[in-house]
Amino acid sequence: MAMLLKFDNTSIFAGFSVSYKLNDDKMCKTLLVAEAYRRLTITLESLNLVSMCNILTTLSFYIPGSIEGIKDGDTILISSVPSLQES
Numbered sequence: 868m869a870m871l872l873k874f875d876n877t878s879i880f881a882g883f884s885v886s887y888k889l890n891d892d893k894m895c896k897t898l899l900v901a902e903a904y905r906r907l908t909i910t911l912e913s914l915n916l917v918s919m920c921n922i923l924t925t926l927s928f929y930i931p932g933s934i935e936g937i938k939d940g941d942t943i944l945i946s947s948v949p950s951l952q953e954s
Contacts, residue, residue, distance in 0.1 A: 871942040872903040878926055878947035879919075883907055894937075896930040903945055904928060 873884035885906045887899065904923075911920045927948040934943065 868937075868939045870937060870940070872899055873942055873944055874903070874907070874928075875944045875946050877949075878928075879922060880907060880947075883910075884942075894934065896934060899934070899943060900928050900930060900945055 868889045870887050870889065871884050872887050874880040874882065876882075885903055887902055908920065908923060911923065928945050929948055930943060931946050932944065937943065
């Protein structure tokens with residue numbers, strides 16, 4: 868099953884997306900966020916965007932919606948956790 872992991876407009880990384888192919892039926896939100904984060908980090912490092920990598924290390928991400936019933940080709944949005952300073 869293939870899906871699209873996409874960062875929503877809650878962070879500077881809005882619009883960055885990766886295709887993810889799930890080989891088994893076991894998936895969890897933590898795994899999906901970790902994979903999207905890993906690929907974003909690799910992309911930023913390959914482009915030598917050090918300041919963007921530094922920003923990325925200060926942010927936390929989560930999937931606000933349910934992943935129950937995800938079908939092939941669906942898009943999963945990833946949001947940034949608001950910092951305490953924004954509250």
